[in-house]
Amino acid sequence: MSEIIAAQDLVRWRQWAKTQAIATDISVEEVDWFLQGLTTVDRLSLRLGIREAVQSQVSLVELSRLWERRCQEKIPVQYLVGKTPWRNFELVVSPAVLIPRPETEYLIDLAQASHHDLHAGYWVDLGTGSGAIALGLADSFPDGKIHAVDQSAAALEVARKNAIAYGLQDRIQFYQGSWWEPLQHLRGKVAGMVSNPPYIPAALLPDLQPEVYRHEPHSALDGGIDGLADLRILVNEAPDYLISGGIWIIEMMRGQGEAVAQLLADNGHYTQIQIIHDFAGGDRYVSAQRI
Numbered sequence: 562m563s564e565i566i567a568a569q570d571l572v573r574w575r576q577w578a579k580t581q582a583i584a585t586d587i588s589v590e591e592v593d594w595f596l597q598g599l600t601t602v603d604r605l606s607l608r609l610g611i612r613e614a615v616q617s618q619v620s621l622v623e624l625s626r627l628w629e630r631r632c633q634e635k636i637p638v639q640y641l642v643g644k645t646p647w648r649n650f651e652l653v654v655s656p657a658v659l660i661p662r663p664e665t666e667y668l669i670d671l672a673q674a675s676h677h678d679l680h681a682g683y684w685v686d687l688g689t690g691s692g693a694i695a696l697g698l699a700d701s702f703p704d705g706k707i708h709a710v711d712q713s714a715a716a717l718e719v720a721r722k723n724a725i726a727y728g729l730q731d732r733i734q735f736y737q738g739s740w741w742e743p744l745q746h747l748r749g750k751v752a753g754m755v756s757n758p759p760y761i762p763a764a765l766l767p768d769l770q771p772e773v774y775r776h777e778p779h780s781a782l783d784g785g786i787d788g789l790a791d792l793r794i795l796v797n798e799a800p801d802y803l804i805s806g807g808i809w810i811i812e813m814m815r816g817q818g819e820a821v822a823q824l825l826a827d828n829g830h831y832t833q834i835q836i837i838h839d840f841a842g843g844d845r846y847v848s849a850q851r852i
């Protein structure tokens with residue numbers, strides 16, 4: 562925090578930013594997230610009125626420049642402030658990684674619900690991005706051995722930073738490569754696989770919000786023609802790596818549940834195949850157990 566911004570300047574700035582937000586169809590609440598991300602202003606002052614000067618990572622001019630980019634270029638606030646809350650973490654994010662979503666937090670609850678005998682084993686997070694799932698697993702399973710894979714070197718750099726920030730760098734091993742490929746040494750040893758792979762059918766990508774389509778990495782979104790290209794690999798290769806009774810958990814797009822469950826059933830190595838719904842009632846997760 563290097564700059565001091567006077568209270569009355571910030572009050573005026575906030576009003577200007579809200580007007581910009583309304584004019585460009587952005588939720589005015591984002592103005593406050595943005596301010597909390599880059600300055601020391603707290604939620605209480607934002608509710609009751611800003612009466613004291615705040616410290617800021619950037620000047621008022623730079624705040625305005627960044628906010629204009631939010632409104633005009635539709636850059637997500639999380640990329641502008643460089644961080645996002647996720648479970649009990651505050652994770653560093655950059656345009657090299659997908660911004661971890663609240664619905665993905667539930668994958669960790671599903672992993673925690675597995676048999677406790679599995680919790681001290683090897684757990685893998687395939688397509689780790691910011692490292693969110695790997696950190697969640699390391700935090701949940703103090704005796705677990707966590708291995709996280711991504712094909713993107715830039716994403717792994719962000720994931721490593723997040724692991725270091727929470728002192729989990731010795732608990733998580735990171736690998737660059739494609740899905741199971743860097744984990745040959747874990748064949749037949751893995752207690753649980755957790756993944757939020759790309760699952761959006763390629764033709765639907767341009768229909769996503771501009772924040773997502775224009776700024777989040779397409780390699781994190783594009784699931785091929787039917788959205789299931791990567792999920793098929795996860796279904797077909799996991800049996801070589803999971804122990805008997807090992808757990809397979811993924812997030813997917815609503816409406817893909819039946820197709821994913823069918824892939825698992827056709828594979829023949831899985832039991833306890835379950836389609837799990839999110840809080841809004843959509844099918845968003847599938848779990849299964851290695852026979």
Ligand SMILES: C[S@@+](CC[C@H](N)C(=O)[O-])C[C@H]1O[C@@H](n2cnc3c(N)ncnc32)[C@H](O)[C@@H]1O
Binds near residue numbers: 662687688693716781
């Ligand atoms: C939907 S994002 C999920 C990121 C993070 N796990 C999360 O939940 O926020 C999918 C991730 O899979 C990675 N990915 C895509 N293809 C891959 C592949 N062939 N092998 C490994 N990772 C891959 C992308 O780089 C991206 O980080």
